[in-house]
Amino acid sequence: MSKAKEELVELIQQQPADSSGEEIIRELAFHVMVQRGLADADADRSISNEEMGRRIRKWRG
Amino acid sequence: MARISWTVEAQGWLRDIYDYIATDNPRAAAETVDGIYERAQALMDFPELGARYRASPRHVRVLPPWLTRSHVNFSWLGSAAIGATGFALYLRGWSSTGLLTIGLYAAFGFDGPLHYSRAPFDAHTVTMSFTIWFEVVAAAAWLWHRR
Numbered sequence: 001m002s003k004a005k006e007e008l009v010e011l012i013q014q015q016p017a018d019s020s021g022e023e024i025i026r027e028l029a030f031h032v033m034v035q036r037g038l039a040d041a042d043a044d045r046s047i048s049n050e051e052m053g054r055r056i057r058k059w060r061g
Numbered sequence: 062m063a064r065i066s067w068t069v070e071a072q073g074w075l076r077d078i079y080d081y082i083a084t085d086n087p088r089a090a091a092e093t094v095d096g097i098y099e100r101a102q103a104l105m106d107f108p109e110l111g112a113r114y115r116a117s118p119r120h121v122r123v124l125p126p127w128l129t130r131s132h133v134n135f136s137w138l139g140s141a142a143i144g145a146t147g148f149a150l151y152l153r154g155w156s157s158t159g160l161l162t163i164g165l166y167a168a169f170g171f172d173g174p175l176h177y178s179r180a181p182f183d184a185h186t187v188t189m190s191f192t193i194w195f196e197v198v199a200a201a202a203w204l205w206h207r208r
Contacts, residue, residue: 007124010140012137014116015129030084030126031116031117032142034117034121035117036068036070036115037068037070037071038119038121040069040070040118041068045068045069045070046067046068046069047063047066047067047069047072047122048067049065049066049067049101049102049105051067052067052072052075052098052206053098055072056075056079056095056098059079059091059094061086
């Protein structure tokens with residue numbers, strides 16, 4: 001089994017026994033987003049907090 | 062103080078959220094995006110806020126939606142109201158009920174050092190540590206005085 005598959009299978013196993021399908025999917029999607037966020041941070045694909053604030057203000061015009 | 066940075070994807074999501082809401086209500090869009098940005102600012106002083114996300118071997122934390130600056134301020138006002146109520150009761154002649162209520166308020170002061178379980182000691186400014194320990198000393202002084 002691939003590492004990604006193993007990780008997600010383990011995550012499903014950790015969910016409460018009465019979890020609904022939707023709750024499990026939500027948890028899996030959240031997990032993948034966290035992994036992507038960490039990969040982005042590691043590769044320095046990020047902007048500073050101040051720059052983020054400036055961009056938000058610019059959207060508002 | 063911790064340094065906050067936003068991944069390029071996070072910035073993309075914020076922009077999508079803004080654009081989606083702005084088609085109906087630009088003001089609500091700005092408030093939503095400002096709210097998300099503001100909530101993250103609390104991490105600067107308290108990087109240990111929220112709960113540990115255990116599914117990751119890395120140190121990832123999840124901020125619950127209710128944990129906002131206004132929630133913290135509201136909690137402060139709530140606990141101060143208990144002290145003020147106790148004082149008002151005392152002044153109106155309900156001395157034992159008033160003192161008991163003020164005692165309950167004073168007991169909250171001992172919660173102060175719990176801040177250090179949310180962020181390391183050196184992440185607190187001098188003013189923060191001063192107010193935390195001032196609360197503890199004030200609570201101890203009150204309870205000692207009323208013993």
